[in-house]
Amino acid sequence: MTGTVHGSPAGGTVGGQAPSxxxxxxxxxxxxxxxxxxxxxxxxxxxxxxxxxxxxxxxxxxxxxxxxxxxxxSSATTKAIHGGLRYLEQYDFGVVAESVAERRFLAIAAPHLVQPRSFLLTAFDWSAPKAPMLGAGVALYEAFAWNRNTGVPRDIRSPRFRWVGRRNLLRRAPILSPDGLTGAWRHDDTLNLHPxxxxxxxxxxxxxxxxxxxxxxxxxxxxxxxxxxxxxxxxxxxxxxxxxxxxxxxxxxxxxxxxxxxxxxxxxxxxxxxRVQQAKGVHLLARDMGLTDSLYVRGRNGRHVVVSPWQGRTLIGPTDTPSAGSPDDARTEVEDVQLLRETLDSISARPLRREDVTSTIVGVRPLVATNGDTYSTSRxxxxxxxxxxxxxxxxxxxxxxxxxxxxxxxxxxxxxxxxxxxxxGPTRRFDSRRLPLSTSFGDYGTVAAAFDAALRRVPAAPVPQAVRLHLARLYGTAHERVLALAEADPRLAEPIGPGPDIAAQVVYAVTDEGARTLADVLERRLVIGTLGPVPEGALRQAAALLAGLLGWDEAGIRAEVEAYRGRLDADRDVLDEVFAR
CATH class of the missing domain: 3.50.50.60 (FAD/NAD(P)-binding domain)
Structure with a gap:
């Protein structure tokens, strides 16, 4: 059994001092x-x-x-496994070559969590470089990925790049302003569905x-x-x-x-x-903006932004700005949101509004320390x-x-x-390049075939097909363990909140995945906490389940809920301030 939590203390001592x-x-x-x-x-x-x-x-x-x-x-990402097209501008060819190779290896290792995503590299008549130069860059990028589909399941292979004209582009990306828009180069990178x-x-x-x-x-x-x-x-x-x-x-x-x-x-x-150079990266999580592909655009302020459809929502970002002080104190600030808003509004058909944005995501990148700015520092x-x-x-x-x-x-x-x-001591050879992860499905030829087989597992579990598919994607072969919990106790088949998450996932998060806090479960084991503010009912439902598993009393439940809600409130206050200006 992979990743089992051992519920009793390990024998022996650790460095003369027994661990708790x-x-x-x-x-x-x-x-x-x-x-x-x-x-x-x-x-x-x-x-x-x-x-x-x-x-x-x-x-x-x-x-x-x-x-x-x-x-x-590692959880504050653009949800992309990418070669770094913009690194070509910095002549960082080594990073690009390695990245496109590694993108393929990840698709082989975990095809249930990694899938193709088309990116539209947009061009305006005022932007630089111009469309022909962008096309040359995309062609070079594709040349680095000449074997991108070798060994990858058939239904997640990437097509070649191509030009998308203005009219077709506006159908694919209705948020774009038609003013000066000439078209876009479409190329495929990879979606990291749930980092x-x-x-x-x-x-x-x-x-x-x-x-x-x-x-x-x-x-x-x-x-x-x-x-x-x-x-x-x-x-x-x-x-x-x-x-x-x-x-x-x-x-x-x-x-x-x-x-x-x-x-x-x-x-x-x-x-x-x-010594490390810190760069803060902030994303906005917004409503569905009607995109069929991810947009990679440069605003009139010269900054890049990626606008991606994801899980019925839109992810906008990231910023890439210097950050000082302890990374524990990193927060989304008014200036971060304003920078993203300014960049996006400069190429949008209409300005971003408060009702568009549900929450923000913030992380701090640990870059190699240089004297340059974080935006152009090598990865x-x-x-x-x-x-x-x-x-x-x-x-x-x-x-x-x-x-x-x-x-x-x-x-x-x-x-x-x-x-x-x-x-x-002695070591052995280990080549992980084409090695599936321990919970990945076997070689079914296609990801769809693997999921089709997964839908027939643990048939007595009272779980609908949409939820079964959700679990298979999140857990790979371990989804059967989650289904078995719901089979043994049908109450664990009940949903957590409005989405496809179920109570059995909360139990599994504790017993098999080391989760010990409300944030561990909602933000990094289930999906609900990654999709914006968690509804109050779901918050309390998850906390009540955790209390029974971890022995929290009423005060413990209250502390966990208040700590979680406090982070949401701080995020909301920043957004309110920005859009009130």
Whole structure:
């Protein structure tokens, strides 16, 4: 069984200090116990892919995340697995080539969560570069992806790029202003339908290979050798839910905490000299604007914006602006919304209104530190071996992006194994390029055939076909576990809110996916919390289910609901202020 939560404490002690029962009991995969070959800090896409490749190479690995898997930057995305067409403008051909290759590998690994999406690269008579130059750029981009359909299921393969004329474009994208519009180049990238679920699928693949994954486990500093060498021998961990602490010994520590790389090292950060450039990315979640494809447009202010149809809604963004201070404090601000509004309004048939926008999404990208602006900074990653700073056994990874996470994970572990040698013990080969994730469906030839087979699983579960399809897409083969819960207790087939989510998903989130808070469940296990403000009834329904599973009393329920509602209220206040101007 992949990703099982072990409900009892692991045996033994950890670094001479027994972990709390809560911390050990939350471990996904192997129990938390003993010394590790590798401890990875950070449960975003970078940390998860690094941990996955460490376990795949046969190394005993623990993954530690301070909040929840994907709770930071990795869930605040444009929902795209893309090669980065705009990086051609920056002559960053290496990132583009790697990205289009990795896009294909993700489609092979998880075709139930990754699917084609057409993008319309729009051209106005006032915009630069002009349409012919844009076409040349798209042609070059397509040349990098010459084998984009090799090994990909037949029904999610991408067609070649083509020109879309003005009249046809306005039918596809009625929000565009016809003033000066000449047309668009249509090309295909890939939709990351539910980044939170794809990340969890990667976590399950990691644990299936023997890894241990822990959320709500904040790394607060490093363990150092008692022999005076200063070598790193593990990490100090604080249970974010109980406040208890533990020591987790590890031969090698890889710091992949994204914008939190400095905080994770505690008092050792100055010695390590870790530096990251933060870029805040804000998206608006708006009503359905009638788009059939994603728009990639440059506004009159020179900024790019992607406008995408997604789950019956429209996603607008991102911003890409410098961010200072703690990433914990990152919030959508009036200036962020105003920038997106200004960019979109400059190419729209009508201005964006308050009633169009339901909520915002914010994340902080951990870019490689340079002296340039965040908008043009490369999305490459760097890995630093801190042995020269007297921190032998510590590595830090900065930069990177969702699309190239697999390649980054493989390259980081190759580098660590080369540097650490016999101190890590024997390793094995592991090639993840064409490897399906542990919960992906088998080779059905097409995704549609896989879903058709899934609809016939656990036939006694009282769940309609639309919900079965929803579960198959979210969970892959693990959807049968969710259906089995509904079969055993028909009350768990009841919907959570107005969408296709059901109560059984809440139970499964706790028992098999490590969820421990209302936000964990609504925003990163189910879909309802990603679609805008959760209705009050659904909020309380989910909280009541969690209370029974996690032992919350009335005060605990109230605290969780109020904390969740507080974030929604702050978001609403910013939107109200912007559109009142």
């Amino acid at each position: 029962a809560a911390l050990a009991g939350r471990a996904l995969g192997a129990p938390l116990r003993g010394e590790y070959d590798v401890a990875v800090i950070g449960g975003g896409i970078s940390g998860v892919q690094i941990a996955r490749h460490a376990a795949g190479r046969g190394l005993r690995t623990v993954l530690l995340e301070k909040v929840d898997f994907g709770a930071g930057t 939170e679920r794809l990340l969890l699928a990667l976590v399950h693949s990691f644990t299936a290979d023997g890894g241990t994954a822990l959320n709500h486990a904040e790394v607060t500093g490093l363990l150092r050798g008692a022999d005076g060498s200063g070598a790193v021998t593990g990490v100090r961990v604080r249970d974010s839910l109980t406040g208890e602490t533990a020591a987790v010994p590890a031969r090698t520590v890889i710091n992949a905490a994204g914008p939190w790389v400095q905080q994770a090292l505690g008092g050792d950060a100055p010695q390590a000299g870790v 490459r990653f760097t890995i630093t071996d801190h042995a020269q700073q007297g921190l032998d056994g510590l590595f830090t990874v900065t930069g990177g992006k969702w699309t190239t996470g697999r390649a980054m994970g493989a390259q980081v572990i190759d580098r660590v194994i080369a540097a650490r040698g016999s101190r890590l």
